[in-house]
Amino acid sequence: MKRTFRPALNALCGGALAFAAFGAHAAQTITIAMLNNPDMIELKKLSPAFEQANPDIKLNWVVLEENVLRQRATTDITTNSGQFDVMMIGTYETPQWGKRGWLAPMTNLPADYDLNDVVKTARDGLSNNGTLYALPFYVESSMTYYRKDLFAAKGLTMPDQPTYDQIAQFADKLTDKANGVYGICLRGKAGWGENMAYVTTVVNTFGGRWFDDKWHAQLDSPEWKKAVTFYVNLLKKDGPPGASSNGFNENLTLMSSGKCGMWIDATVAAGMLYNKQQSQISDKVGFAAAPTAATPNGSHWLWSWALAIPKSSKQPDAAKKFITWATSKGYIEMVAKDEGWASVPPGTRESTYARPEYQQAAPFASFVLKAIQTADPTHPTLKPVPYTGVQFVGIPEFQSFGTVVGQSIAGALAGQMGVDQALAAGQATANRAVQQAGYQK
Structure with missing residues (x-):
């Protein structure tokens, strides 16, 4: 009786330990509501690099046409349903939704994110009362x-x-x-x-x-x-x-x-x-x-497609980690390697416009920055x-x-x-x- 019981007990304990270990390392899945424009398709294509660097986070993409994305994001945020952990919204929604307390403020960003490098027009357009509520993926006029x-x-x-x-x-x-x-x-x-x-x-x-x-x-x-x-x-x-x-x-x-x-x-x-x-x-x-x-x-005009975290997200820390990666200087470098400097997300960072490689590959660079800065x-x-x-x-x-x-x-x-x-x-x-x-x- 003892001989048969001990292995069963060991098996049971081992299973529990294995389950505990699995639970500790189970990946969090963050669901991203994303626009189907070319720059965003490129983001999805390069995102396995983020998952490799963050094995505890899995990305679930919901890629939608513009009108549908706006409808789905608005429904999700107004009903507090928590379907999405990250949503792509713009300069229209962000200040309004931030003011209503529907979005997580973009505070305590990592030092190497270098928020001051982000074009001021972009930051201002995504803020309410001095609080930033989304990080710009690209900015356009x-x-x-x-x-x-x-x-x-x-x-x-x-x-x-x-x-x-x-x-x-x-x-x-x-x-x-x-x-x-x-x-x-x-x-x-x-x-x-x-x-x-x-x-x-x-x-x-x-x-x-x-x-x-x-x-x-x-x-x-x-x-x-x-x-x-x-x-x-x-x-x-x-x-x-x-x-x-x-x-x-x-x-x-x-x-x-x-x-x-x-x-x-x-x-x-x-x-x-x-x-x-x-x-x-x-x-x-x-x-x-x-x-x-x-x-x-x-x-x-002045517009930014930006990444925000609804207050209803169940994985806000993982969502923030993804957003800071997708709007970072490092991500811009990745796109430059993959698609060439002319195709990097524009309008977001002063450092992009200071790069000789960008100026050379993108003859429109200074013109676009001026258009963004002069739209009022x-x-x-x-x-x-x-x-x-x-x-x-x-x-x-x-x-x-x-x-x-x-x-x-x-x-x-x-x-x-x-x-x-x-x-x-x-x-x-x-x-x-x-x-x-x-x-x-």
Whole structure:
């Protein structure tokens, strides 16, 4: 009896010890809600290096299209469901969610992270009341890209600071539909951060604004009508077919495959367009400032895609370790080795812009940094406004009414309704939203 009992007891104790040892070394899994843009796909590709250096942390990726990511992240944070340990959000959400106590503050970062190296504009945009709530993965403004070879063939010269009238004239001359080349590509896909990010900058520079200083919607103003009519006519005449379905990624594909004479969009695309592995026009790309019309105010945006930790995360320490790695100087070096210096995440660190390798590989570097530093979310329009944000209105309700307005404008672009009808619907939606929220005085 004793002889048979002891081995059983030993086996039981050994199993318990083994289980305890396993429990001590069981990997924590952190779930990351991530955007499907090229820079983020590169992050996922390089992330095994993080897991090798941190064997106690496993990464679970949920990679989503922009509109879906925003929806999922907002649902998760507002319901406190804790689905995600890390989420990619931007300069719109971060200060608002931080203020509400929904995000973990980015304090006590490792000394070698060198927070002072992070571009001040980026830090300010991701802070509320002096507290940082996310670390920037990349920072962007907007700019004009164009095909130097097509401009030369037509005897055209792109000015450093084009006007929208000049852009329309160039687009007419560059369009060659028989050969599958369209004079201009622009965002048309509905979404507050898709078509409305771009359209709002057009409205701003045409002298318009979302709301007057008493929170009355202005979508039925002459400036909105002029700006949106210009945008719709330009794309209908000189844009690719199905433009109302094209967001950032679709236009990036069109431009890099040689289908667009010009493209006005995020400065982050420069690294992809100049990358020989990703772009058929890498040696033919020219760049200029985002176009202006009546005023330079709000003609180019400021945005950061950043990594934040929801308060509902069950693994905040592991999440923070990952975020600091993904936004570190060391990560930028890894991308440079893998993809070349032109393709490193831009706009985040002064040290990147000081690197001779970056300056040489990225002729757009100093231009982009200046665009980021001169975009002014506190004075986004010609006339006074009660909100901050160049390509968005910095209030929680904008996410909802901005998307509805985006759907109406995409409808006008697709020919389903007129511009007047789209703006009348948008005016009613925006006014209703701010009335219900108690903004109007």
